Amino acid sequence: MDDFAARDPAPRPVLRPRTSNCPACGSSEVEPFYRVKSIPLHSCILLESPEAAQAFPRRDLELAFCDDCGFAFNALFDAPSMAYSTNFEESQHFSDTFNTFARDLVGEISETCEAAGKQVVEIGCGKGEFLVQLCELAGACGIGIDPGYRADPGRTSGAVTVRFIPELFGPAHFDLPSDIVICRHTLEHIPAVRSFLAAIRQMIGPRRDVQIVFETPDFARVLQEGAFWDIYYEHCSYFSADTHADLFRREGFAVDEVKLVYGGQYIVQYARPAAQPFGTIPADPGVVAEIRHLVQGFPARVRQSQRAWRDRIEAANRSDRRVVLWGGSSKAVSLVTTLGLGAEIAAVVDINPYKQGKFLPGSGHAVIAPEALSAFDPGLVIVMNPLYREEVSRRLTGLGISAEVVAL
Ligand SMILES: [Zn+2]
Numbered sequence: 001m002d003d004f005a006a007r008d009p010a011p012r013p014v015l016r017p018r019t020s021n022c023p024a025c026g027s028s029e030v031e032p033f034y035r036v037k038s039i040p041l042h043s044c045i046l047l048e049s050p051e052a053a054q055a056f057p058r059r060d061l062e063l064a065f066c067d068d069c070g071f072a073f074n075a076l077f078d079a080p081s082m083a084y085s086t087n088f089e090e091s092q093h094f095s096d097t098f099n100t101f102a103r104d105l106v107g108e109i110s111e112t113c114e115a116a117g118k119q120v121v122e123i124g125c126g127k128g129e130f131l132v133q134l135c136e137l138a139g140a141c142g143i144g145i146d147p148g149y150r151a152d153p154g155r156t157s158g159a160v161t162v163r164f165i166p167e168l169f170g171p172a173h174f175d176l177p178s179d180i181v182i183c184r185h186t187l188e189h190i191p192a193v194r195s196f197l198a199a200i201r202q203m204i205g206p207r208r209d210v211q212i213v214f215e216t217p218d219f220a221r222v223l224q225e226g227a228f229w230d231i232y233y234e235h236c237s238y239f240s241a242d243t244h245a246d247l248f249r250r251e252g253f254a255v256d257e258v259k260l261v262y263g264g265q266y267i268v269q270y271a272r273p274a275a276q277p278f279g280t281i282p283a284d285p286g287v288v289a290e291i292r293h294l295v296q297g298f299p300a301r302v303r304q305s306q307r308a309w310r311d312r313i314e315a316a317n318r319s320d321r322r323v324v325l326w327g328g329s330s331k332a333v334s335l336v337t338t339l340g341l342g343a344e345i346a347a348v349v350d351i352n353p354y355k356q357g358k359f360l361p362g363s364g365h366a367v368i369a370p371e372a373l374s375a376f377d378p379g380l381v382i383v384m385n386p387l388y389r390e391e392v393s394r395r396l397t398g399l400g401i402s403a404e405v406v407a408l
Contacts, residue, residue: 027068043333050364118179124186223294226301321379
């Protein structure tokens with residue numbers, strides 16, 4: 001994992017590209033609206049020492065909005081510098097709250113797609129927990145594709161017919177048999193979103209009965225809430241439910257259902273191959289106008305949110321209440337690097353044992369187990385996702401810690 005630091009120890013000057021066209025529709029009507037300087041290239045990676053974490057390569061980010069289709073993207077995204085390996089730890093499957101959500105979604109997909117006996121291909125399967133759960137519940141066969149797949153003992157059961165291909169999805173996989181294609185939390189990492197969907201369309205071929213299930217973060221909520229911690233370098237593509245569905249329609253899919261789940265944080269979309277691929281479908285002006293309105297107000301909402309969090313953290317430090325973040329996630333990396341936080345944060349807690357003992361890229365904060373938290377005597381615990389607040393409060397009570405608990 002330290003290869004990154006060895007290969008690229010210093011921030012590289014960013015050459016401002018000539019206006020890049022919109023990766024979702026090809027339009028040149030794109031307008032930058034949000035910039036962050038020098039943020040870590042990756043925020044799910046684990047580093048072995050604070051020095052390696054602080055030396056982790058950084059880049060600038062500039063979000064641009066497409067005035068023709070409403071898509072948002074990092075116009076400075078440097079795809080060749082990204083590398084995904086088995087050192088990534090993106091799994092949320094150690095949280096009861098997340099597991100309940102994942103179990104419900106597994107049940108829903110199993111029923112909606114009538115998955116029993118079918119062949120499921122999951123593109124970007126991470127460590128494979130979701131695919132294994134789905135195949136176990138439905139009695140389906142699975143193939144998971146992800147360069148970050150790592151077979152950890154005990155992480156997934158060996159009882160079902162699931163195999164994993166630790167590679168980036170590409171033409172080599174077009175021959176894989178697939179009745180159901182699943183892709184969760186992956187599209188936002190793809191810069192060339194149209195080519196990616198075209199590749200899936202090509203993999204499916206002439207069949208019309210294949211079901212495609214996508215789960216992608218909802219950017220409309222991020223814009224509404226000024227949630228700057230939900231913007232990080234690996235996420236180069238940002239969708240609302242409407243712009244997500246529109247992209248699929250343009251690339252030859254019929255969208256059956258698109259909805260928001262997980263406290264409105266994620267888009268879940270069911271689609272099928274359409275008869276007419278690659279049609280030109282103009283975006284709904286109402287959809288674009290809504291996103292444009294949110295984009296225009298976003299910088300002011302971010303300034304307000306950043307000021308509020310800085311004030312809160314500084315006030316706690318002034319009154320000798322130690323501040324701890326709960327969740328060594330991408331949100332934590334984004335929060336501390338965007339606000340430039342260092343010693344103001346005493347530690348970062350995570351219940352995922354694969355993260356404990358490691359360090360956050362950028363700031364180099366240590367990630368500790370909940371059991372180690374008592375030694376820090378925290379006064380303020382900031383939970384990285386409001387959905388985990390109750391779970392975290394219960395855990396703190398169990399540990400005999402009576403800190404103020406707030407959520408992003
Ligand atoms: Zn566009």
